[in-house]
Amino acid sequence: MATVKLWTDAEVESNPRAKAIFDDIRVVRKSDFVNNFWRALANQSELLERTWASIKQVMFTPSTLDPLTKELIYIAVSTANGCSYCVHSHTAAARAKGMTDTQYAEFLAIAGMASETNALANAMQIPVDTEFMVSS
């Protein structure tokens, strides 16, 4: 159902810029599996390169937040934005990084609760307490 062609591995062989990124994805993620997101981006080399460079920096370099926490933040944003693809791919990634059923249940409860209070605060247009402001 995509609006673009999804590049197979065979087709990527003839696309050097995409090939280089696919190779790096496999090395960095330590897996031969390259998911459809990258196969779709292979249509636009510059965007593929810049998006992977950012993902690699944000999600795969050592950081103070641990890898699972980072995936949970990613799923939270994707859920609220209604991105079916991203919810699927990052929930799978969270599981691969050790997310337990209990942690997932806790995540769901928070995501649901946040959405509910977001709606309440937006519906009542509650003014921000001055205690919460850092600068004005």
Place this chain on the structure above:
Amino acid sequence: MATVKLWTDAEVESNPRAKAIFDDIRVVRKSDFVNNFWRALANQSELLERTWASIKQVMFTPSTLDPLTKELIYIAVSTANGCSYCVHSHTAAARAKGMTDTQYAEFLAIAGMASETNALANAMQIPVDTEFMVSS
């Protein structure tokens, strides 16, 4: 600019159901400060009670996810939903629970990156890889 009255502490004195919840909020959060969200909900006792019961369960009972991770998930959802009030209150809560500037910078990078790839996946309507599906 709220669409409802915000109850002061003096007014809550004459509202026993709200008073009981405000008291419990102060005990559970170990702080005398009760923010505007609860002062707005004081107009509807049943909703105030049910919302606080859920928040207390989801955010303040021992869990496998640590308190800061839970706040980061909350801010992520609130950011994507565009809830100004909730972003302010939970960013302040995250800081109170020890979020460092480095952690916040990492959080922002993930929230921004997720939003970007959400847009790309939604724009290209990328089909979900079968590898990501648990049931159909």
Place this chain on the structure above:
Amino acid sequence: MATVKLWTDAEVESNPRAKAIFDDIRVVRKSDFVNNFWRALANQSELLERTWASIKQVMFTPSTLDPLTKELIYIAVSTANGCSYCVHSHTAAARAKGMTDTQYAEFLAIAGMASETNALANAMQIPVDTEFMVSS
């Protein structure tokens, strides 16, 4: 803070197309008050005319849904879309059409609950039951 000029009544006097719409708004709504939404649209006559024609048709002609129900649907959409202006204006309209504090509390509870279950269904990517489908 608008990105456009807001037309005062004096200025509208020199803008015949806007003047005609403002006059009709006052007649249909039985009130001299014309809110900022229309004062902003006065910059683009065609859009002002088409928007008012649609609002008049949808919100002010006799229908099987009663006027308060229509406003509640309007606030629900505006809340989920995070439109501060629309939440304010249609909550005021709902009150003008008789919304009680109890009805508003019930509305808030539904809007909050729906947002919570939306997040849960989107997070778990729950497949639609075939029982719910009318056509495929």
Place this chain on the structure above:
Amino acid sequence: MATVKLWTDAEVESNPRAKAIFDDIRVVRKSDFVNNFWRALANQSELLERTWASIKQVMFTPSTLDPLTKELIYIAVSTANGCSYCVHSHTAAARAKGMTDTQYAEFLAIAGMASETNALANAMQIPVDTEFMVSS
């Protein structure tokens, strides 16, 4: 395509907490049909119990808003949040509670119109009229 297992009736037999909720759902909704939303939540007992308790309270206890109006508000929020599952399930529920084709057509017109004016107000960043504010 779910990210979680959907529990069949046979499997729920071995899950007492889920079984108790499924039984109550059948009693309260006066129907043997339990839709996928609950079969997904059966993976996390606490969330299943709390979500059903809230839905039962908000949607199935006597209220000043009638049952159809409540479903229309639910569909409105779900539409704006882009929750395919929730739109399907609550549109079916609205029909089961008597929504006519004419009422549905009126609902669609309001949801569409609200979304349009939400976009216009957000694009022009129209300041809220002081007449609409209850507190500041």
Place this chain on the structure above:
Amino acid sequence: MATVKLWTDAEVESNPRAKAIFDDIRVVRKSDFVNNFWRALANQSELLERTWASIKQVMFTPSTLDPLTKELIYIAVSTANGCSYCVHSHTAAARAKGMTDTQYAEFLAIAGMASETNALANAMQIPVDTEFMVSS
């Protein structure tokens, strides 16, 4: 998976108001193809007529913005709103109006970038510079 019946050409023959609109769609778009959006709206004549009248005015009358730019704006809104149907139909329309692969890649980069900075600005709740305000 629709919540409504999709009208076939044969069925539309017995629905004069829908038939008149379908005829006009074919004339204005210079194509015999009528997509599902209109087949769904055929259930509600008034909404079908008003929606087509607006689309015809906004998208098919001569304007200072060229036809491709208009489609790109349409896809941008649809992407951010997570409307799968609209993303598909307007991306196809953009291609029919001459969108090249390079232009599409540029569009995707902007839509992704805007979503990222939207999240950053919303997360940090950055105050609007006075230089950007036209009126207050």
Place this chain on the structure above:
Amino acid sequence: MATVKLWTDAEVESNPRAKAIFDDIRVVRKSDFVNNFWRALANQSELLERTWASIKQVMFTPSTLDPLTKELIYIAVSTANGCSYCVHSHTAAARAKGMTDTQYAEFLAIAGMASETNALANAMQIPVDTEFMVSS
């Protein structure tokens, strides 16, 4: 009302990484004005550098889409995402790049129309026509 400090020019003098980016912003945009978005990002050097590099690439390098079209896409996304800051800054940028009042009126009409049909398509869950799919 920000959740972070906004760096003044004087403070940026003692922050070499931010200083280098601010200098480049001034050169590339040919203006001494640096808006609050960048003053907020100055708190996190890596994110500031990566965000500016992307914006510079996407918005300021020669492309097949003209500068005004790019700003209109940016405003469209920002409007749908409810990002007040971004709507303000990019509407100002569009005006600086020559957007006329007529073009802005046309933009608003499209953004409003798209939002309306997004809601209709999402509410009726209209299945995508096979004619619109590029791959599956």
